[in-house]
Amino acid sequence: MGSVLVIGAGWAGCAAALAAARRGAEVTLLERTDQLLGTGLVGGIYRNNGRLTALLEAEALGCGHLFEVMDQAARHKDVEFPGHSHAALYDVGQIEFLVRRHLLAAGVQVRTSARVTDVRIKEDRLTQVELGEAESITADIFVDTTGSAGGIHNCGRFGNGCAMCVIRCPSFGPRVSVAAKAGVLEIMGMRGEGRPGSMSGSCKLCKDSLDSALVKKLETNGVVVIPLPAVLRHAELENKACQQYNLPAFKENLVLLDTGHAKMMSSYFPLDLLQQIPGLSQARYVDPYAGGMGNSIRFTAVAPRDNRLKVDGLDNLFCAGEKAGFLVGHTEAVVTGSLAGFNAAAKSDGAKLLTLPDSLACGDIIAYSNPNRQKERPRMQRITFSGAEYFARMQKRGLYLTDRDTVQGLVKEAGLINIFSK
Ligand SMILES: Cc1cc2nc3c(=O)[nH]c(=O)nc-3n(C[C@H](O)[C@H](O)[C@H](O)COP(=O)(O)OP(=O)(O)OC[C@H]3O[C@@H](n4cnc5c(N)ncnc54)[C@H](O)[C@@H]3O)c2cc1C
Incomplete structure (x- = not known):
């Protein structure tokens, strides 16, 4: 061998x-x-x-x-x-x-x-x-x-x-x-x-920075879907590496999944907008650290x-x-x-x-x-x-x-x- x-x-x-x-x-x-x-x-x-x-x-x-x-x-x-x-x-x-x-x-x-x-x-x-x-x-x-x-x-x-x-x-x-x-x-x-390449499609939020009721729901169900008002619909779906999530639902809602952190199914989301979403007023990123600006x-x-x-x-x-x-x-x-x-x-x-x-x-x-x-x-x-x-x-x-x-x-x-x- x-x-x-x-x-x-x-x-x-x-x-x-x-x-x-x-x-x-x-x-x-x-x-x-x-x-x-x-x-x-x-x-x-x-x-x-x-x-x-x-x-x-x-x-x-x-x-x-x-x-x-x-x-x-x-x-x-x-x-x-x-x-x-x-x-x-x-x-x-x-x-x-x-x-x-x-x-x-x-x-x-x-x-x-x-x-x-x-x-x-x-x-x-x-x-x-x-x-x-x-x-x-x-x-x-x-x-x-x-x-x-x-x-x-x-x-x-x-x-x-x-x-x-x-x-x-x-x-x-x-x-x-x-x-x-x-x-x-x-x-x-x-x-x-x-443009060449694509941008990675999710960020991780620190659960300790989220509202405790939201975290409880996330940990119980594995998923939380928060409807977004039109002014906060930020996601640029066409840029995403993971085209399986290029669905309107991922623009109209903030989708969070429990992978230990709160996995946010968006390439990036400006922090000042993210913090306007109920339960996320103190949200902070774990990966990437500058998830408010971009991704890999x-x-x-x-x-x-x-x-x-x-x-x-x-x-x-x-x-x-x-x-x-x-x-x-x-x-x-x-x-x-x-x-x-x-x-x-x-x-x-x-x-x-x-x-x-x-x-x-x-x-x-x-x-x-x-x-x-x-x-x-x-x-x-x-x-x-x-x-x-x-x-x-x-x-x-x-x-x-x-x-x-x-x-x-x-x-x-x-x-x-x-x-x-x-
Ligand atoms: C933020 C994010 C979230 C994702 N979420 C999911 C998900 O939930 N589910 C899912 O199925 N997929 C997800 N993906 C996609 C998935 O992670 C990748 O498509 C898959 O895991 C790619 O694996 P890989 O081994 O090909 O590459 P990589 O994971 O990129 O691994 C390549 C490795 O090679 C190493 N390397 C590079 N150059 C060298 C060198 N010269 N010498 C030694 N080592 C080197 C790197 O350090 C790296 O560890 C996600 C991707 C990202 C970026």
Whole structure:
């Protein structure tokens, strides 16, 4: 068995490292900040709409372990909010520790505060990555899961400036793409107003700064929907990274979800307006700190790849998560991360690589989000099991299934039961 080096420990990188380790590879996971999970540290919503199907498929395929970890940290299950059914919400304060423990138990070597700054290539193979001038690491196979959030220059050029988000570029240095460093020409997403990238779609409010009756309701139901008078309808839906929430209800109301903090489903909201909303007169932001002004810019750096998640032009580089397409979400990152990690380990072993069939939502979304299709489609769409364009496709193709036995049957029919665990 060879060695697999995974760079970037968001949900995609954690899933890739886990899948590669479970397939027997010697795996190291590098993360530039001091915590795992990247943007997953401020997310929390899963199992909503078509994400439930993906989760059931992952379970049947044998790569559902990280969803079990999410369930261990769940604050709420079966939450309904505008346009979304059967959502679960994990606690953003608990999840990192649980994931780290799970990866260590699976034998993954986890290194934080380890930022890749450059790569070396020989012909069409990556040979090593460099961590500043002090250290280089070699491996047989590499996985780029560095995401697409930030850095400051993108948030400045394409957004409202650095909003001091969880990515913490000033402290740890901005995101560096391994694929781009290896000479791959990345693809930039566009948004409604013709600008590159999109703006992250939610902020976290400190619960202690909110009215106690509001907090009680939020903690009981998992969700609070506050109708907004026209003068306070601030949300710019067309800018959002998460198009599954580009619904009028998210402009007409302030939607709060309980993920430990109060997750406000708006890209940003000027503080003086926010504080005019009943129950929020003393509201303050936890993430991003300048949530009154803006949020992180994402989807400026997607790598061309095939449906096995191997990056075009390089023989031993795979990718997953936001790096692998205009894919939004933890579930999407875990599904693609699992395939990339599994195939990285298979490649290190000289084994055949796996492609998931389009009879499964997980295979279909990987093919559908392939950035090489962008010639046929505009770069405006963001793709997620949970809404917008792709969820409509799932429904149309009969892929949106919520019954465990039916999903198991489909996976069995494809001959893929527990494939990731074999
Ligand atoms: C504010 C916000 C709220 C969100 N809420 C939700 C939600 O509730 N539910 C949901 O499903 N999705 C949500 N999302 C989207 C979701 O978090 C992402 O789409 C998904 O988790 C992306 O995972 P990823 O691993 O591809 O990328 P990322 O999470 O961006 O992880 C990439 C990681 O790579 C690291 N990295 C980058 N460069 C290097 C380098 N050179 N060396 C080492 N490490 C590097 C980064 O530090 C980071 O940890 C949210 C996103 C944001 C920003």
